[in-house]
Amino acid sequence: xxxxxxxxxxxxxxxxxxxxxxxxxxxxxxxxxxxxxxxxxxxxxxxxxxxxxxxxxxxxxxxxxxxxxxxxxxxxxxxxxxxxxxxxxxxxxxxxxxxxxxxxxxxxxxxxxxxxxxxxxxxxxxxxxxxxxxxxxxxxxxxxxxxxxxxxxxxxxxxxxxxxxxxxxxxxxxxxxxxxxxxxxxxxxxxxxxxxxxxxxxxxxxxxxxxxxxxxxxxxxxx
Amino acid sequence: xxxxxxxxxxxxxxxxxxxxxxxxxxxxxxxxxxxxxxxxxxxxxxxxxxxxxxxxxxxxxxxxxxxxxxxxxxxxxxxxxxxxxxxxxxxxxxxxxxxxxxxxxxxxxxxxxxxxxxxxxxxxxxxxxxxxxxxxxxxxxxxxxxxxxxxxxxxxxxxxxxxxxxxxxxxxxxxxxxxxxxxxxxxxxxxxxxxxxxxxxxxxxxxxxxxxxxxxxxxxxxx
DNA sequence: AATAATCTTGAACGGTTGTTCAATCCCCAC
DNA sequence: GTGGGGATTGAACAACCGTTCAAGATTATT
Numbered sequence: 217x218x219x220x221x222x223x224x225x226x227x228x229x230x231x232x233x234x235x236x237x238x239x240x241x242x243x244x245x246x247x248x249x250x251x252x253x254x255x256x257x258x259x260x261x262x263x264x265x266x267x268x269x270x271x272x273x274x275x276x277x278x279x280x281x282x283x284x285x286x287x288x289x290x291x292x293x294x295x296x297x298x299x300x301x302x303x304x305x306x307x308x309x310x311x312x313x314x315x316x317x318x319x320x321x322x323x324x325x326x327x328x329x330x331x332x333x334x335x336x337x338x339x340x341x342x343x344x345x346x347x348x349x350x351x352x353x354x355x356x357x358x359x360x361x362x363x364x365x366x367x368x369x370x371x372x373x374x375x376x377x378x379x380x381x382x383x384x385x386x387x388x389x390x391x392x393x394x395x396x397x398x399x400x401x402x403x404x405x406x407x408x409x410x411x412x413x414x415x416x417x418x419x420x421x422x423x424x425x426x427x428x429x430x431x432x433x434x435x436x437x438x439x
Numbered sequence: 440x441x442x443x444x445x446x447x448x449x450x451x452x453x454x455x456x457x458x459x460x461x462x463x464x465x466x467x468x469x470x471x472x473x474x475x476x477x478x479x480x481x482x483x484x485x486x487x488x489x490x491x492x493x494x495x496x497x498x499x500x501x502x503x504x505x506x507x508x509x510x511x512x513x514x515x516x517x518x519x520x521x522x523x524x525x526x527x528x529x530x531x532x533x534x535x536x537x538x539x540x541x542x543x544x545x546x547x548x549x550x551x552x553x554x555x556x557x558x559x560x561x562x563x564x565x566x567x568x569x570x571x572x573x574x575x576x577x578x579x580x581x582x583x584x585x586x587x588x589x590x591x592x593x594x595x596x597x598x599x600x601x602x603x604x605x606x607x608x609x610x611x612x613x614x615x616x617x618x619x620x621x622x623x624x625x626x627x628x629x630x631x632x633x634x635x636x637x638x639x640x641x642x643x644x645x646x647x648x649x650x651x652x653x654x655x656x657x658x659x660x661x662x
Numbered sequence: 663a664a665t666a667a668t669c670t671t672g673a674a675c676g677g678t679t680g681t682t683c684a685a686t687c688c689c690c691a692c
Numbered sequence: 693g694t695g696g697g698g699a700t701t702g703a704a705c706a707a708c709c710g711t712t713c714a715a716g717a718t719t720a721t722t
Contacts (some may be wrong), residue, residue, distance in 0.1 A: 232699080246568050250474035253682060264701055269681060271699095336566070343562050343619040354623075361627055381628040382643035385620075386613040393612030400577075404584055405604040419659050420605035428651030433516050436642050437522040455669080477710060487671055490710060494669095663722100670703065678709065688710065691695100 223409045233271045236261045239287065240268075240278050245333035248340055259367060280352050284327075286334045287356045293321035294360050298367050307371055311428050314367045319391050320423075326414040335395035340391065345399055372429070383432075387425050395422065396438070445469050456494045459484045460508065463491075468556035471563055472502060503575050509548075510579045511555045516544035517583050521590050530594055535649050537590045542641055542648075549637040554590070556619035565615065595652070599662045606655075610648050611621050617644065 230394055238262035244253045254275055258265045272278035297317025304310040326332045341353045350356065361384070369380045394401075397411040452532055462484035467474045472528045479489045495501035520540025527533040549555045564576045569579065584607070617624075620634040634640055 229678080247473060248473060248567060248569075250471060251569065253678080265680090267700065274621045275680065289444040300580065327572045336568075339566050342616075342623075343559070343566055344471065345559075345621045346471075346474065348621070356629065358445050358623075365627065377628060378639070379643065381624065383633050383647060384627075385616050385624055386647045388645050389613040389616030390609040391612070392616055393565075393608050397608075398568045398571070400565075400581075400606065401608055404581065404607075405600060409604050415671085416601070417605065420602065423607045423657070423660060424606060424651035424711080425647075425653045426651075427656060428616065428647035428649075428656040431650040432646045433650060434646070437646060476708080478708085488710090488713080489672080490670065498710065666719105666721070668717105668719070671715085673713090674713105675712070676701070676710105679707080680705105681707105683703090685701085685703105687698105689698090690696095692695080 232261075232263060232267060236263060236268055236271060236278070237281060240335065241282050241331070241333045244279065244282065245336040245340075249344070249346070254278075276350065279350065282334065282337065283352045283356055286331060290321045290325070291356075291360050293324070294318065295363070297321065298363055301367060302370075308430060311371050311429055312422070313372060314364070315387060315422050315425050317367070318364055318387055319422055322391060322395060323414040323418050325395075326412070336398075339392050339396040343352075368429070378438070378439065379434065379437050383429055384438075386428070390421050390425055394418075430439075440477050447619075448647050453489060454486070455486060459486060459491055459494060459501070460504060464556045464560065466507050466555070467502065468559040468563075469587075472567070472569070478499075499573060502573065505557065505560065506575045509554060512582050513548070514579075516547070517541065518586070520544065521586055522552065524590060525593075531653060534652055535645070537587070537594060538645050538652070540585055540590070541610055541629055542645055544616060545618060546637040548618075549635065552601045561620075562615050565655040568600050568648060598657075599660070601662065602657065602660050606652055607661075609651070613648055620646045 221363050236257065240252075241259045243257045243260055246252070248258070254268050255265055258268050258277070268275075268278060272281055287339050287362075297313065297320065301313035303315055304313055322335060322338070325335045338353070338357075341347045341350075365380060365384045368383055369375065369377075372380070394411050394414070394417050402408075402410045402412075409416070442611075456541045459480065461492075466480045466483055469475070470479070477491050478488055480501070481491050491498075491501060493544045495504055517540050520536065520543065524536035524540055527536055545561070547559060548558045561576070562579075586606045590604060591606055592598065592600075595603065597608050599608075617634050617637070619639050624630075625633045632639070
C-alpha cells in the first residue's frame with residue numbers, strides 16, 4: 217500500500233537493510249556501543265525489533281556491518297594518498313602529503329552528512345578497551361596504520377623507531393579530536409570555529425603537524 | 440574479625456566509601472559509563488550493591504564523585520604551570536611551557552597507577568555526546584581550557600582566533616590519544632614504545648607540538 | 663548502660679536488555 | 693492460481709539493569 221510496496225530487486229525504494237544500517241550508524245555514534253539499544257535503532261529505522269537480528273544476526277553483527285560498509289572508502293583514499301606521497305621526491309613536500317593522506321580521508325566523511333556519524337564511531341572505538349574484544353577496529357585499521365608509519369619513516373630516514381611512532385600517534389590524536397568533537401570546539405571559541413567546517417579544520421591541523429614533524433627538537437628524543 | 444574491624448575515625452584501614460570509589464574508577468575506565476554496571480562496581484569493591492547508592496545516591500552521583508576527587512589535582516597543576524609560563528619573557532621558551540602545562544598534569548596521572556584509569560575516563564567523556572547531559576566534564580574542565588587558550592594567544596599575538604583555537608585542540612588531541620591508548624601503540628611498534636612510559640611519550644609529543652606551533656605555515660590560515 | 667545515629671545487608675522492585683519464535687505477509691517462478 | 697521462499701511482524705523469553713526497602717549490625721552520644 218505504501219511506496220515501498222512496488223519495490224523491485226534492482227532498486228528498491230528504501231531497502232530495509234539499508235535503513236537499519238544508517239539508523240544504527242546514527243544511534244551508535246550518539247550513544248556508543250553499550251548505550252545504543254537494538255530497540256532504539258529499530259525505532260529510528262521505523263521497523264520492528266526482530267528485523268535487526270533477522271538481517272544482521274546480532275547487535276555485534278550490525279556493528280561490524282557498519283564498518284564493513286564504511287572502511288573501504290577511507291582505506292582506499294589513504295592508500296591512494298600514500299602512493300601520491302611516494303611519488304613526490306622533495307621530502308618536505310612529501311611530509312605534507314603523508315599528513316594529508318592520514319587526515320583527509322577521515323575528515324571527508326563529514327562531507328556527506330550521514331557518514332559523519334561513522335567518524336565518531338571510529339574515535340569511540342579507539343578509546344574503548346572493549347574494542348579489542350569486538351576486534352573490528354584492529355583488523356580493519358591496523359594494516360593501513362602500518363603503511364602510514366612506514367611512510368613517515370621514509371620521510372625521515374635518520375629518525376628512531378620511537379620518534380616515528382610517536383609522530384604517527386601525535387598526528388592521529390590531533391585528527392581524532394576533530395572527529396570526536398560534539399560542540400565543545402565551537403563553545404570554547406564562542407562559535408568562531410567549528411569542527412563542522414572540516415576543510416578549515418584540516419588546513420589548520422595539517423599546518424601544525426607538518427611543521428611539527430619537520431622542525432621538532434630532537435635533542436631529547438634522538439636516543 | 441577482619442582487619443577493618445578495628446578501624447577508627449582518623450585513619451580507617453580501608454574506608455568503604457573509598458573502596459567503592461576506586462573500584463568504580465577502574466570499572467568506568469574499562470567499560471564506559473553505560474557499559475559499567477553498579478553491580479560490577481560493587482563486586483569489584485567487595486561490598487553489596489546497595490552500599491553504592493547509599494554512599495553516592497546514584498550511579499551518576501558516583502561518577503561525579505570520581506571527578507570531584509581527581510580534577511582539582513590536574514587543574515591546580517595546570518594553573519601553576521601557566522603561571523610559570525607567564526613569568527617567562529622569551530616567547531619561544533614560553534610556548535614550551537604552555538604545552539607542558541597542558542600535557543604533563545594529565546600524563547602525570549599515570550604516575551600513581553590507580554588514577555591512570557581517570558585519564559581514560561576523561562578521554563571517554565570527551566568523545567561521548569551524552570557527556571553534555573551529565574555536565575561533569577564541561578563544568579570542571581572548560582574554565583582551565585579558556586586559560587590555556589588565552590595563554591597560547593599571548594604567545595602569538597598576531598594569530599587569528601581560529602589559529603589559536605585550532606592550535607589548542609590539536610594539542611589536546613595529541614594528548615588525548617596517549618591517555619586513551621590501550622595497547623595499540625605498543626602493538627603497532629612491536630613493543631618498542633608504550634604509553635605506559637608516559638614521560639617518554641610526553642617528551643616526544645611536546646617536541647612535535649612546540650615546533651608545530653612555532654614554525655607552522657600560516658599562509659592558508661592567516662585569514 | 664541506654665539511646666540515637668550511622669552503616670551494612672540480602673532480597674525485592676519495576677523496567678529494559680538482546681534475542682528467539684511461530685505466525686503472517688508479500689512477491690516471483692511455475 | 694498455486695506453491696514456496698524470503699521478508700516481516702508482534703509477542704514472549706530469560707537475564708540483567710539501577711534503585712529501594714525493611715531489618716540488622718555497628719558506632720557515637722548521653
